[in-house]
Amino acid sequence: xxxxxxxxxxxxxxxxxxxxxxxxxxxxxxxxxxxxxxxxxxxxxxxxxxxxxxxxxxxxxxxxxxxxxxxxxxxxxxxxxxxxxxxxxxxxxxxxxxxxxxxxxxxxxxxxx
Amino acid sequence: xxxxxxxxxxxxxxxxxxxxxxxxxxxxxxxxxxxxxxxxxxxxxxxxxxxxxxxxxxxxxxxxxxxxxxxxxxxxxxxxxxxxxxxxxxxxxxxxxxxxxxxxxxxxxxxxxx
Numbered sequence: 001x002x003x004x005x006x007x008x009x010x011x012x013x014x015x016x017x018x019x020x021x022x023x024x025x026x027x028x029x030x031x032x033x034x035x036x037x038x039x040x041x042x043x044x045x046x047x048x049x050x051x052x053x054x055x056x057x058x059x060x061x062x063x064x065x066x067x068x069x070x071x072x073x074x075x076x077x078x079x080x081x082x083x084x085x086x087x088x089x090x091x092x093x094x095x096x097x098x099x100x101x102x103x104x105x106x107x108x109x110x111x112x113x
Numbered sequence: 114x115x116x117x118x119x120x121x122x123x124x125x126x127x128x129x130x131x132x133x134x135x136x137x138x139x140x141x142x143x144x145x146x147x148x149x150x151x152x153x154x155x156x157x158x159x160x161x162x163x164x165x166x167x168x169x170x171x172x173x174x175x176x177x178x179x180x181x182x183x184x185x186x187x188x189x190x191x192x193x194x195x196x197x198x199x200x201x202x203x204x205x206x207x208x209x210x211x212x213x214x215x216x217x218x219x220x221x222x223x224x225x226x227x
Contacts, residue, residue, distance in 0.1 A: 093214065
């Protein structure tokens with residue numbers, strides 16, 4: 001029979017290159033956004049977050065950009081390393097609205113040596 | 114050693130049986146959450162609780178039940194009414210006051226129905 005499954009979007013980059021992972025969010029009322037990294041078989045780990053009153057925020061080797069006009073979020077990883085290989089999720093929230101996060105489907109990042 | 118613990122890591126269940134997944138946190142967080150993750154998909158919210166003895170349904174609560182008798186603990190029961198329970202279950206917690214908005218996740222429990 002035919003097998004049916006969902007395949008995550010995959011981004012393959014060379015070690016040392018910069019990575020850009022994109023996310024389209026759904027609710028224009030969302031005012032808080034967060035990126036998580038999930039390694040295989042583990043729980044998600046917090047990477048960076050941003051509020052809607054900002055359009056850019058930088059962390060260590062990571063930058064998040066927010067474009068509210070087109071409801072788009074991106075995560076930039078500088079000098080990508082093999083340890084960055086994982087699935088990356090964006091999530092959105094309306095603060096004060098039950099504090100519920102709505103997650104995207106994720107992007108698989110593969111770092112090639 | 115502070116954090117969120119989930120047990121067991123792997124759980125097998127026969128069809129028709131109820132099973133309870135444990136989630137404990139010693140972070141003094143107010144809110145706790147249960148998510149379900151299917152292969153190649155994002156996380157979907159099952160139940161959440163912002164205070165002891167109170168909880169709300171998430172997006173996919175049917176076939177699940179929870180309790181919040183203690184601040185530290187938020188067990189999830191997968192009942193026989195859940196038609197497709199095989200999945201990876203993740204618990205998270207968050208401090209509501211004086212903390213950031215981010216949720217912190219446990220290591221997950223992989224449930225397989227035989």
